[in-house]
Amino acid sequence: MKKTILPLLLAALMLAHGTAGAWGFFGHRTITQVAVYELPSSIQAFYYRHMADLVRQSTAPDERRNDDPTEAPKHYIDMDHYSEDNPFGKMPRQYDKAVEKFKADTLKKYGTVPWVVMEMKDNLTEAFRSRDTAAIVKYSAELSHYVGDAFVPLHTTVNYDGQLTDQKGLHSLWESQLPEKYINDYKLDGEPAKYVKDPLAAIWDVLAQSYGFLGETFDRATKIEKVMKPEVRFTFSHKYGKTSRRYSDAFAAEYEKAVGGMVDYRLKGAPTLVSSLWLTAWQDAGKPDLNALMTPNKPSKDEKAKLSTELAAWKKNTLAQDQLLLAQQKVKKAEATDQIKSAQDMEAPAPADAAEAGTVAPAAPASAPAPTTTPATDKVKIKTKGKDGSEKVKLKGE
Ligand SMILES: [Zn+2]
Numbered sequence: 001m002k003k004t005i006l007p008l009l010l011a012a013l014m015l016a017h018g019t020a021g022a023w024g025f026f027g028h029r030t031i032t033q034v035a036v037y038e039l040p041s042s043i044q045a046f047y048y049r050h051m052a053d054l055v056r057q058s059t060a061p062d063e064r065r066n067d068d069p070t071e072a073p074k075h076y077i078d079m080d081h082y083s084e085d086n087p088f089g090k091m092p093r094q095y096d097k098a099v100e101k102f103k104a105d106t107l108k109k110y111g112t113v114p115w116v117v118m119e120m121k122d123n124l125t126e127a128f129r130s131r132d133t134a135a136i137v138k139y140s141a142e143l144s145h146y147v148g149d150a151f152v153p154l155h156t157t158v159n160y161d162g163q164l165t166d167q168k169g170l171h172s173l174w175e176s177q178l179p180e181k182y183i184n185d186y187k188l189d190g191e192p193a194k195y196v197k198d199p200l201a202a203i204w205d206v207l208a209q210s211y212g213f214l215g216e217t218f219d220r221a222t223k224i225e226k227v228m229k230p231e232v233r234f235t236f237s238h239k240y241g242k243t244s245r246r247y248s249d250a251f252a253a254e255y256e257k258a259v260g261g262m263v264d265y266r267l268k269g270a271p272t273l274v275s276s277l278w279l280t281a282w283q284d285a286g287k288p289d290l291n292a293l294m295t296p297n298k299p300s301k302d303e304k305a306k307l308s309t310e311l312a313a314w315k316k317n318t319l320a321q322d323q324l325l326l327a328q329q330k331v332k333k334a335e336a337t338d339q340i341k342s343a344q345d346m347e348a349p350a351p352a353d354a355a356e357a358g359t360v361a362p363a364a365p366a367s368a369p370a371p372t373t374t375p376a377t378d379k380v381k382i383k384t385k386g387k388d389g390s391e392k393v394k395l396k397g398e
Pocket residue numbers: 021022061062075145149
């Protein structure tokens with residue numbers, strides 16, 4: 001079995017997750033915004049003052065993927081490459097130990113997201129120590145991005161786009177189509193930020209949970225495929241002389257019923273770890289007075305009023321219905337501030353679908369409840385094509 005799957009794995013690698021960017025811009029922006037609401041008041045005013053920049057810069061790591069060949073592997077870790085049987089027990093958590101066991105080149109190939117999260121957290125701590133506002137905003141935003149990526153199940157497998165199981169397009173369906181379309185049904189009221197004693201352990205736990213959701217991510221799509229004809233399943237679009245295929249709205253609606261609870265659970269979980277790591281970096285840096293970095297150094301009446309409206313909506317889970325998510329708005333030309341690195345940042349493509357999300361009739365609420373049990377982390381079902389074209393289902397981990 002290992003032998004027949006190997007060429008497929010290599011083919012998958014060559015694509016190197018090139019087309020799949022986690023959460024889409026909509027998800028990353030939403031995670032970053034909600035993280036601001038979860039902060040304690042001691043640092044919330046500063047973060048709220050810079051919220052628009054934080055949200056905008058949270059997608060920068062995806063935007064530079066095409067220009068920077070070293071960027072892509074920072075967004076994932078293909079755990080099933082290392083072992084089909086409890087890979088989390090085999091992978092050393094510390095980067096140095098992992099290099100000793102698997103070599104740096106291999107780690108780079110199959111993704112380094114847990115260690116990139118640690119690197120961003122350290123950069124942020126340093127930015128707090130040097131009281132550098134632009135760097136605080138930049139590394140807070142980027143930390144949010146990579147933490148967000150770790151919450152996406154498909155960022156933990158070589159079959160990251162369903163390409164090995166004839167489910168190509170699953171990645172953007174899960175992390176873009178569903179949240180953009182069904183955000184009104186999702187709950188975003190996560191937990192308040194807490195100091196994280198062991199950030200490395202925290203991010204590995206997140207990855208293990210993500211990996212545990214892979215079985216359902218693939219299987220529930222397979223279930224729908226069995227009852228939905230291929231011609232109804234996909235929508236084709238033509239762009240730049242290329243035809244691309246994505247899952248249809250009809251498929252998305254069925255998939256939402258099947259996994260919407262899971263998508264929401266991950267979308268809601270991410271901001272809690274993001275805000276907690278922001279808080280941790282600030283505390284580790286000796287709790288610098290962030291108000292002293294603000295000019296004017298106190299929130300205005302207007303800022304206070306806006307924040308309290310947003311906090312109330314966040315607690316009531318009406319941010320999306322009230323059109324208060326920045327991800328729902330077309331990206332505006334921002335005022336020139338020293339935090340904006342280039343005009344490109346401001347002109348980051350606005351998620352057109354997202355901007356229209358408010359006008360879409362609300363869909364029936366997702367029936368799938370948020371998972372309440374800890375997902376299994378040692379088994380992943382993966383389908384491979386046999387030589388004769390027959391499908392073989394294999395339970396990884398057995
Ligand atoms: Zn990413």
